[in-house]
Amino acid sequence: MPTLKEVIKPLIPRELWDKVPRSFDIIGSRSGAVAIIEIPPELENYKFVIGETIIKLNKHVKAVLRRVGARESEFRLYRYEVLVPGPTEVIHKESNYLIKVDPTKAYFSPRDQGDREDIARQIMPGEVILYPFAGVGPYAVTILKRQSLVKLVIAIELNEYAYYYMLDNIKLNKLEGKVLPLLGDAAKLMESFCGVDRVILTLPLGAHKFLRQSLTCVRNGGIVHFYHLGTEENPYGDAENLVRNYCNELGYECQVINRRVVRDYAPYVYKVRLDIKVGKF
Numbered sequence: 001m002p003t004l005k006e007v008i009k010p011l012i013p014r015e016l017w018d019k020v021p022r023s024f025d026i027i028g029s030r031s032g033a034v035a036i037i038e039i040p041p042e043l044e045n046y047k048f049v050i051g052e053t054i055i056k057l058n059k060h061v062k063a064v065l066r067r068v069g070a071r072e073s074e075f076r077l078y079r080y081e082v083l084v085p086g087p088t089e090v091i092h093k094e095s096n097y098l099i100k101v102d103p104t105k106a107y108f109s110p111r112d113q114g115d116r117e118d119i120a121r122q123i124m125p126g127e128v129i130l131y132p133f134a135g136v137g138p139y140a141v142t143i144l145k146r147q148s149l150v151k152l153v154i155a156i157e158l159n160e161y162a163y164y165y166m167l168d169n170i171k172l173n174k175l176e177g178k179v180l181p182l183l184g185d186a187a188k189l190m191e192s193f194c195g196v197d198r199v200i201l202t203l204p205l206g207a208h209k210f211l212r213q214s215l216t217c218v219r220n221g222g223i224v225h226f227y228h229l230g231t232e233e234n235p236y237g238d239a240e241n242l243v244r245n246y247c248n249e250l251g252y253e254c255q256v257i258n259r260r261v262v263r264d265y266a267p268y269v270y271k272v273r274l275d276i277k278v279g280k281f
């Protein structure tokens with residue numbers, strides 16, 4: 001299949017060719033998809049041509065959105081400019097599971113798939129997992145589709161739209177009884193579930209505010225997956241300092257058993273993950 005760049009070249013001036021984005025996200029499946037693209041200001045006059053070209057390139061794409069600015073608010077949503085109008089609620093197919101979402105209303109990124117699967121590979125039978133920033137529930141779904149012997153995933157979400165999509169995703173993937181979905185603020189709800197085997201803190205911009213509580217909440221020998229932002233020169237430095245400081249303060253023996261650059265977050269900034277084994281003696 002030709003790339004966007006190849007198809008768009010004859011339609012725009014030569015000096016703008018290198019401004020055409022190399023890639024864009026597609027969320028959805030054969031039943032309908034939405035394409036999400038970042039377009040630089042130099043291509044302002046060609047944005048609708050780009051939108052129409054994406055539709056021609058991928059017959060499943062029914063709507064094209066242009067990302068405007070960075071993710072905003074506690075719900076971590078982008079603002080979008082509509083380039084090609086169409087339905088934005090889609091069912092995204094990944095591996096052996098389905099994720100229903102409207103990306104204009106709830107966070108979801110297909111770029112997190114590798115990280116979700118990496119976490120899922122670590123899960124042991126019988127685990128109870130606390131998942132405080134659950135969004136539409138993709139980590140819970142990925143984990144349970146890989147490790148069906150998990151006892152329970154407690155999934156907390158603040159955004160009502162995301163919460164209701166999570167309920168749909170539990171049904172779509174036949175995971176009833178394996179997820180306890182809760183609508184509300186993790187800051188208030190987390191403490192009711194202390195003693196869990198694992199905490200997954202998928203909020204890179206704010207997880208540090210919940211790190212102390214997570215370290216306290218996980219059982220002796222349990223794991224906290226801590227997401228944070230890091231620079232190109234020292235991706236894990238800030239995250240490791242936070243972990244060290246809290247563990248010292250709490251008197252815990254914390255061991256970072258895994259470090260991972262999950263993906264780019266902004267120019268020269270990465271979303272990183274530390275897997276921390278928490279010893280309480």
Ligand SMILES: C[S@@+](CC[C@H](N)C(=O)[O-])C[C@H]1O[C@@H](n2cnc3c(N)ncnc32)[C@H](O)[C@@H]1O
Pocket residue numbers: 074075076106107108109112132133134135136137138139156157158159162184185186187202203204
């Ligand atoms: C970066 S998204 C990750 C969502 C999901 N884990 C995923 O990977 O698709 C963070 C999510 O946390 C939710 N959130 C933010 N603050 C929260 C809070 N205090 N309590 C519960 N959920 C919160 C947001 O609405 C958003 O859906």
